[in-house]
Amino acid sequence: MTITRFAPLSRLWPCLALLFGLALLTGCAHDEGNETFPKADYSYLPPLNLNVSQITITSQIQPNYDDLTARSPNNPESDLQLMARQRLHTTGTSGSAQFIVTQIEMTKLSHHSFSGTYGVKLTLDDPTHQRHGFITARVHRTIEAPGSYSLERDLHTLNTALMDDMNVELEYQVRNHLASWLTDATGTPLNATTVQSQDLSSTELPALEGSAQQHAPLNTTAPAAPHPTSTTYESTTPTKLHSPPPGVLSLPQH
Incomplete structure (x- = not known):
């Protein structure tokens, strides 16, 4: 007769705990791998209409294997170029603009601290009207990330803050x-002012620019005097002064 002895349950707890921990870690890694993040979109922001006929978008970024840019779920270089396409609009008939991505850096300062720096340059050139201009924009941001977040989520948070x-x-x-390069949606410069002349002897207002409608002649008849209700009106007619009758004035007594 064979007697099978089972190990006490207390001896199985360490093995069960180890198996449970491995399963938990595997599940977390699986969840992080399937983590999704929203795509960038800047079309809801007000456009910057430039008085040029074309815009070129390029990048001067060189690969840097020491930073974490490659681990970011949203590519910062692509986001910066998308921002330029969605926000910079052409409204002119001559001239060109060039948007250049000049700097992208993401570094880990400590276990849960990250920093990043983005830089861009915008140049404007219109030889026809002998106009030139450029600006540079550079931003830097440091964040403290919760310890429970994945590296990808931390980098996504950093990238979102830098793009804002x-x-x-x-x-x-x-x-x-x-500012002199900015126009409205129709191509009219924002800093332009229209001055119109008018014959002062004319009784008609000039028509608005771009409108065929004429205003009615000015009413040259003086308006009727308002009814005296609760409003008090002051007279502008000077009042005549008369001397007092004899015997009214007296010298002061000492």
Whole structure:
């Protein structure tokens, strides 16, 4: 007769705990690998209409194997170029613009601390009208990431923050240093002012530019006087002063 002895349950707990831990780690790694992130979109931001006929978008970034750019779920170089395509619009008939990505860096400072730096350059050239201009925009950001997040999520958070900063910085630089190149959606310069002349002897207002509608002649009849309700009106007619009758004035007594 064979007697089978089973190991006590207490001896099995370490093995069960090890198997459970391995399964948990495998599940976490599987979840991180399937983690998805939203794609970048800057089309909802106000466009920057430039008085040029074409825009070229290029990059001068050299591979840097010491940073973490390649691990970012959203490619920073692609996001910067997408920002240029969606925000910089052409409204002119001559001239050209060149948008250049000049710097992209992502580094890990400590276990949960990351920093990044983005830089771009925008040059404008219109030989026909002998106009030239350029601006540079550079942003830097440091974040402290929760320890429970994956590296990809931390880099996505850093990239999102840097792109938000770059959109603000680019618009600020363009509006403050390239204002003469900005137009509205129809191509009219934003800093242009239209001055119209009018014959002062005419009783008609000039028609608005681009409109065929004429204004009615000015009413040269003086308006009727308002009814005296609760409003107080002051008279502008000078009041005549009369001398007092004799005996009214007296000298002061000492």
